[in-house]
Amino acid sequence: MRDAYHEELDSISDDLVEMARLVGSAIGRATTAMLDADLQLAENVIAADARVDELQHELEAKAIELLARQQPVATDLRVVVTSLRMSADLERSGDLAQHVAKQARLRYPESPVPRDLQATLLEMGQLAQRLMAKAAEVIITKDIDLALQLEQDDDEMDLLHRTLFQHLIDERWKHGIETAVDVTLLGRYYERFADHAVSVAKRVVYLVTGEHADAIQAVGPVEGS
């Protein structure tokens, strides 16, 4: 019984890792589609999100079946409930990658991003992808130090986001309002994507330590974990 149980739990964890892998790849490809004004790539990203949604539904069904049949308690129960929450974070990240791709599609054959902001948005896209890759690694390894690193990476995202806004409100801005609106929304999508990756990592910290990540952050890295 316990073996079947752990197999099911592993299968849920595998789904989470696969979702993280898919949405990490999606944000990378959406960024490329946006910067290169590549319509075909944008369409691919938009279509591929269906698989992420499907995985979330499968994961939810598995979790409910596991709760009903195995009736886990204590830590095991918390693992299942937390997995449901992580899957919601990952599903939403997929939506955000899709939003970036839709913005690329909307402005095709132009890029929604003017040349002088392409470097900043490329950095945001790459950072978002790295954050999600680390979140996947945290799910697999349950490495608390790595999980806490994600919050620092997120500070870097906040910095890039602020740089973006400074460009926008600079009086020398010459790209007009529509582009300002596009860039504002794109900046928001990357920021939220990063938030969800951090949230996934924090939930793993909570599972492993029983403490919220913020509390651990405040007293420095966890010893011997």
Next chain:
Amino acid sequence: MRDAYHEELDSISDDLVEMARLVGSAIGRATTAMLDADLQLAENVIAADARVDELQHELEAKAIELLARQQPVATDLRVVVTSLRMSADLERSGDLAQHVAKQARLRYPESPVPRDLQATLLEMGQLAQRLMAKAAEVIITKDIDLALQLEQDDDEMDLLHRTLFQHLIDERWKHGIETAVDVTLLGRYYERFADHAVSVAKRVVYLVTGEHADAIQAVGPVEGS
């Protein structure tokens, strides 16, 4: 045993309704704070969100205890899992109301919204509040027809959102980029708030009918429910 179980389930439902009431009130007050440049009211909304977060933690703790002690199956299990998801929607709605209030605080003593857009944003704020009031009513009554109404209300929000964008990209826009950025973000916050209210209602539909709301919408209202 079943009595204790149903009492706990009712308590979870009460928490959801209370969360919906709080965030509905928060979006209404945040809208007023934003339009009137009322710093005190904005600060109140920002501080009050802590109670919503607290309720979510309480709800999660209750749900996990209920799963562990009562080990519900089938529909009852689905109710608990869905309640967890609804609480996440409501918690996030609270964040979005807080974002509106923070934008009001950031631009104080000015309003972030120029006079000619105040009517549109007032409508968005009122609609958001009505949507959340209806979502609370759907949680209490499990009224499927009312739940399906929320999707129509959401179409109205999309329309208001489009009106807002048309103002922004109108060549006669004279409020500058910073205001355009503010209005873009505010529009996004209301749109997402409405999405979460609709999501809560859809989850109730799924619980009651076992079918996703979209499928029901496609074939018209449910008979005799």
